[in-house]
Amino acid sequence: MTQNGREQQDVPSDLALKEAFEAFIHQTQVPEDFHAGVMERVQHQRARRGRWGGWESFGTWWTQAWSPLGVCTATVCGLLSLALNIGLGYYAWQRMQAVTRLGQELTAAQAQVREVQAERHQWQTRQAALTDQLAALQAQAQREAQDNAALRDQVAAAQEQVRQTQAENHEWQARSADLTRQLGALQAQVQPEAPSARGTILGLAPKSVSSPMVPGTDLRGRPYTTAELAQALFPEDRGWRFRSSMPKAPVVLPLPFAPASAAIEPQYFLDLDRLATVLTQPQYAASRVQITGHTDSLEAPGTETALAHQRAEAVQRYLVAHFPLASEQLLVHGEGASHPRATNDTPEGRSANRRVEIVAME
Amino acid sequence: MANQDTVPPWEEKVLAALDAGEIDQALNALIAECGQAILAYCLARLGDDAIAHDVAQDVFVAVWQALPGFRREASLRTWLFVIAHNRCAKRRESLGRFRRLFSSGLDKIVEEAQPDPADPPEEAVLKHQQAERLRRALAKLKRKERDLLTMYYMEELSLEKIAERYSVARETVRQQLIKAQQKCKQLMDDKHYDAERTRTTRRP
Numbered sequence: 001m002t003q004n005g006r007e008q009q010d011v012p013s014d015l016a017l018k019e020a021f022e023a024f025i026h027q028t029q030v031p032e033d034f035h036a037g038v039m040e041r042v043q044h045q046r047a048r049r050g051r052w053g054g055w056e057s058f059g060t061w062w063t064q065a066w067s068p069l070g071v072c073t074a075t076v077c078g079l080l081s082l083a084l085n086i087g088l089g090y091y092a093w094q095r096m097q098a099v100t101r102l103g104q105e106l107t108a109a110q111a112q113v114r115e116v117q118a119e120r121h122q123w124q125t126r127q128a129a130l131t132d133q134l135a136a137l138q139a140q141a142q143r144e145a146q147d148n149a150a151l152r153d154q155v156a157a158a159q160e161q162v163r164q165t166q167a168e169n170h171e172w173q174a175r176s177a178d179l180t181r182q183l184g185a186l187q188a189q190v191q192p193e194a195p196s197a198r199g200t201i202l203g204l205a206p207k208s209v210s211s212p213m214v215p216g217t218d219l220r221g222r223p224y225t226t227a228e229l230a231q232a233l234f235p236e237d238r239g240w241r242f243r244s245s246m247p248k249a250p251v252v253l254p255l256p257f258a259p260a261s262a263a264i265e266p267q268y269f270l271d272l273d274r275l276a277t278v279l280t281q282p283q284y285a286a287s288r289v290q291i292t293g294h295t296d297s298l299e300a301p302g303t304e305t306a307l308a309h310q311r312a313e314a315v316q317r318y319l320v321a322h323f324p325l326a327s328e329q330l331l332v333h334g335e336g337a338s339h340p341r342a343t344n345d346t347p348e349g350r351s352a353n354r355r356v357e358i359v360a361m362e
Numbered sequence: 363m364a365n366q367d368t369v370p371p372w373e374e375k376v377l378a379a380l381d382a383g384e385i386d387q388a389l390n391a392l393i394a395e396c397g398q399a400i401l402a403y404c405l406a407r408l409g410d411d412a413i414a415h416d417v418a419q420d421v422f423v424a425v426w427q428a429l430p431g432f433r434r435e436a437s438l439r440t441w442l443f444v445i446a447h448n449r450c451a452k453r454r455e456s457l458g459r460f461r462r463l464f465s466s467g468l469d470k471i472v473e474e475a476q477p478d479p480a481d482p483p484e485e486a487v488l489k490h491q492q493a494e495r496l497r498r499a500l501a502k503l504k505r506k507e508r509d510l511l512t513m514y515y516m517e518e519l520s521l522e523k524i525a526e527r528y529s530v531a532r533e534t535v536r537q538q539l540i541k542a543q544q545k546c547k548q549l550m551d552d553k554h555y556d557a558e559r560t561r562t563t564r565r566p
Contacts, residue, residue, distance in 0.1 A: 014543050020496040020550065021515040027493035028402035031415060035393050038422040042389070045423060067456070 157270055165225035216250035216357065218341070219271075230278045233360050234287070250292070250357040252341070253315070257354040260299045262310035264318065272315065275358070276323040288361045290331040291315050296350035297337040309334025315356050331361070373438045380429060389426050396439065397422075399516070400446050406500055406512045407450040408457070417453050421446045443517040447527075499549035507542035514539060 031037075217232040232251045253275065255268050264272070278284065293308030312332040319325050342349035372395040379388040400421055404414035424445050432441065500508050513519045513527075521539070525532040548554065 014547065016550075017496075017511070017543060017546060018515055020492045021511075023489040023492040024406065024496045025399055025402040025516065027490055028398055028405060030398050030401055034397060034401070034415065034419065035390070038389070038393060038419050038426075039386075041419055041423045042386070042426045045427065 154273075161225055161274075164223045165227060168223075168225060168228065216252060216359075218252040220252060220254040220256070220352070220355070226274050226277055229274060230281070230284075233278060233289070233358065234284060248360045250359040253356045253358060255315070255356055256351060257311060259296070259350070259354070260307065262293075262307060262314050264314050269318070272318050273322075276319050276325065279319070279325055279329070280323055288329050288331060290333055290359050290361055292333045292335050292357045292359065294335050294339060294341075294353060294355050294357065295337045296353040297340070297344040298350060299354070304336035305334045307334070308336050311354075311356050369437070370439075376438060377434070380432065385426060385429055388429060389422065392425060392438070392442065393422055396442055400442065403443065403446055403512060403516050404450055406508065406516060407447075408454060409501055413453065413457065417449050418446075420453075421449050424449065443519075447513075447517065495550040496546075499546050499554075502549050503542065503546060506538070507545060510535070510539050510542050511546060 219229065219232075229251065232249070235249070254271050255264055279289065291312040293311035295304040295308050299307065309332060312334060316327060316330045316332050319330060320327050337344070337353065340349075340353045341355065342352040344350050344353060372391060376388045376391045379391060397418070401414060401418045404417045404421070405411065408414050408417060425442060428445070500511070503511070510524065513524050521532050521535050525535045528535065
């Protein structure tokens with residue numbers, strides 16, 4: 001009460017004002033629907049008190065005291081801000097994506113460049129290797145072309161030879177039958193003339209080429225086969241009983257020589273090859289042959305033996321150089337002009353005397 | 363000033379109903395007893411009949427919500443006026459925003475208040491005249507002065523409570539209250555009142 005008393009002293013409580021306020025209160029008209037309005041709101045509140053009753057006011061607490069314009073302004077500002085943020089975010093995201101994409105492309109391009117460089121290096125290496133290989137192949141092709149030409153020649157010669165062989169085989173069969181018939185007649189008819197008849201038989205070559213002075217086979221001027229040559233060189237292999245004890249007959253090689261020359265013309269290498277084919281056969285590997293050179297009476301008087309030796313040596317040298325034949329297997333002998341096959345009076349006879357003969361040794 | 367020791371009978375009745383769990387009954391008793399005072403308080407604070415009516419109803423709804431949790435630390439009347447004060451302050455805050463934007467002021471609304479149409483006896487006429495003078499004077503006063511006067515004369519708060527509410531010194535409140543009283547009385551004078559009436563009646 002002391003406080004009230006002091007207030008009474010301090011603040012002169014105005015009676016007129018107090019009365020006026022009381023009158024104001026009493027004059028205030030309470031509307032008739034005031035109580036009903038309050039109860040209605042209470043009922044409304046009661047109805048709102050459900051499971052989520054409190055959350056409705058929570059959702060709008062921040063706008064309860066706002067003016068409509070404020071709400072509109074805030075909404076517009078919020079939307080603008082949202083749009084701006086979304087736009088900026090999208091822009092930044094796009095930039096980031098672009099930068100990332102560029103980085104990826106750069107990495108990929110670098111990898112590609114490295115790959116291409118490695119590939120180029122590899123290709124260069126391969127190109128160098130291929131160039132070397134090409135050069136080697138070209139060289140080889142060149143060699144093979146040469147070999148091929150030689151082989152083609154050989155094949156052509158072999159074909160020709162086969163044809164000749166067939167023809168001569170036929171001829172030989174006919175002649176052997178004829179000779180067999182002659183032999184039978186001669187044995188029955190003239191017994192003491194056997195040696196001369198034997199010589200005739202030994203001269204297997206035709207009578208026009210064969211010389212009466214020197215026995216043997218002259219292969220010059222006519223076609224012959226390898227089998228024929230082998231037969232001439234090693235006649236016992238024919239299997240004929242009456243020839244097994246016969247001495248070996250010389251075979252005149254078809255090699256013409258120029259006067260005073262020991263050179264072999266290249267076109268006659270094929271005949272030497274044919275001779276080598278016979279000598280390299282396995283059944284004749286152990287046998288030895290003698291190569292004898294001859295001259296005519298006019299060329300190089302006094303040095304015939306040397307020239308004849310050179311001719312025989314030329315044949316031996318060719319055979320040893322080109323075939324697996326040993327020089328011990330091929331004996332060389334220079335005879336000179338002491339054993340002519342034809343007369344030395346005519347040039348044809350002298351040409352026939354410039355020759356090389358081969359005879360198999362026992 | 364209200365005596366805190368003596369509990370008025372209506373308040374006992376309300377508290378008894380509250381103890382019985384009859385919230386609606388207690389609210390009815392409160393409205394019947396304090397409805398007019400609360401409505402007058404809201405009118406004095408806000409100055410508009412419709413708004414005061416709305417706020418007063420809001421106050422009682424809030425009372426209904428808070429009544430089960432009433433802790434009886436203060437009297438029911440004090441508690442009721444605290445709620446009314448808060449509601450008025452809140453509403454005036456939003457109204458202030460709204461009025462700054464859309465409305466012209468308080469005067470026009472106050473002028474629309476009509477005197478009691480019933481034919482009153484002489485004392486009633488005097489009281490009506492008093493009330494009308496006060497209403498006009500309050501409308502003329504500043505908001506702070508009006509608040510001080512309503513708190514002091516209607517809410518019947520002590521100077522300490524008012525100072526506490528405004529977080530200022532008691533002496534400040536005292537001086538402001540004296541000034542407000544003087545100004546209010548001056549505005550309620552015959553001279554001012556007549557001048558005001560002629561001015562308002564002359565206005566088309």
